[in-house]
Amino acid sequence: MMVCTLHLFGFIKAQSYKPVRCTWPILSNPWFLVLRLPKPPAMALLHRFGCCTSPSPPPVISFTKSTFNPVYSVSALPRHRRFPRRFPSFRLTATLAAETPAGSVSDGGRGPPKLLLEVKDLTAVISESGQKILNGVNLSIYEGEIHAIMGKNGSGKSTFAKVLVGHKDYEVTGGAVVFKGENLLEMEPEDRSLAGLFLSFQSPVEIPGVSNSDFLQMAYNARRRKLGLPELDPLQFYGYIMPKLEMVNIKADFLNRNVNEGFSGGEKKRNEILQLAVLGAELAILDEIDSGLDVDALRDVSKAVNALMTPTNSVLMITHYRRLLEFIKPTYIHIMDEGRISKTGDISIASILEKEGYKAMSTT
Numbered sequence: 001m002m003v004c005t006l007h008l009f010g011f012i013k014a015q016s017y018k019p020v021r022c023t024w025p026i027l028s029n030p031w032f033l034v035l036r037l038p039k040p041p042a043m044a045l046l047h048r049f050g051c052c053t054s055p056s057p058p059p060v061i062s063f064t065k066s067t068f069n070p071v072y073s074v075s076a077l078p079r080h081r082r083f084p085r086r087f088p089s090f091r092l093t094a095t096l097a098a099e100t101p102a103g104s105v106s107d108g109g110r111g112p113p114k115l116l117l118e119v120k121d122l123t124a125v126i127s128e129s130g131q132k133i134l135n136g137v138n139l140s141i142y143e144g145e146i147h148a149i150m151g152k153n154g155s156g157k158s159t160f161a162k163v164l165v166g167h168k169d170y171e172v173t174g175g176a177v178v179f180k181g182e183n184l185l186e187m188e189p190e191d192r193s194l195a196g197l198f199l200s201f202q203s204p205v206e207i208p209g210v211s212n213s214d215f216l217q218m219a220y221n222a223r224r225r226k227l228g229l230p231e232l233d234p235l236q237f238y239g240y241i242m243p244k245l246e247m248v249n250i251k252a253d254f255l256n257r258n259v260n261e262g263f264s265g266g267e268k269k270r271n272e273i274l275q276l277a278v279l280g281a282e283l284a285i286l287d288e289i290d291s292g293l294d295v296d297a298l299r300d301v302s303k304a305v306n307a308l309m310t311p312t313n314s315v316l317m318i319t320h321y322r323r324l325l326e327f328i329k330p331t332y333i334h335i336m337d338e339g340r341i342s343k344t345g346d347i348s349i350a351s352i353l354e355k356e357g358y359k360a361m362s363t364t
């Protein structure tokens, strides 16, 4: 255990969230942080909002009331031009004492990334017809990694995603899947979700009669119960979800609408990412999150996904297009062909695909 000093200097918005650039002197890594000052100075909460990716991800350090003991001064300044006039801004200089977990400085005490998901020789059929779709999928995902699966239409990408979350349309006929050290295939779909697996569907379902806010609050409280945390009441949940709406760039009135009912294709996709932001997930599987998104929506959604990445969670995304991979940079790209992963590589695979199509995959 050690005590580090964080020097923070930037412009913030009172009663709100804004990224503040600061320096972590020991690691020399710039961080982007979000600072909230509900009752300055007594209840300042510091949240990690995003992080730099080079040369290495920053450590996970949670700033809670127990570990965060700020000594700082806040002085009001004239309004800063970067913020709308209605928000007063403050110049903040802070020296924070934060205890980090035991371990090396370079990895924040986490040690090497852990294996999050291991899929071995997974085979699966369509329950109703017995038609074989997955023909021995092998895949390992470590914490902090972003994997992308590409492949021809009908090669089994969505089926693989749905089998992982326990979709009833498919029956696993062989192989093994271990998620966070547990046999995933023995878990009920609900338990898989509570364990930290999230699937954003290619075609998100509508839930008539259930408001988005009720649905999200219910789902989030179920996850909190699983984690042994107290449930949030509607007011607390409102406070929790507001910054998430901002993150995904969704208007607050979407919370009052029934889940996905009447949403445009792009709104449904944003709503999926809002669900991910609210629920949090160790492994987020994003099935064609880019389909039907205009360029601004794609940027918003990608930004939100990147902001949700931490050194301990991972993303598995299915896509047909390189443009998503330019926004959310994958660690690995896999090609799925006839129900198995036939090739794994880096971003260069996507460029080859775009130029030459899938026929190039058999020769490169």
Ligand SMILES: Nc1ncnc2c1ncn2[C@@H]1O[C@H](COP(=O)(O)OP(=O)(O)OP(=O)(O)O)[C@@H](O)[C@H]1O
Residues within 6 Å of the ligand: 126, 133, 151, 152, 153, 154, 155, 156, 157, 158, 159, 160, 169
């Ligand atoms: N529930 C189902 N009933 C009947 N056939 C199915 C079902 N689910 C998947 N299939 C079939 O399995 C094959 C793989 O489908 P899947 O949706 O996994 O492909 P995909 O690689 O995701 O394709 P795309 O890129 O077009 O989304 C397809 O031929 C599809 O028609």
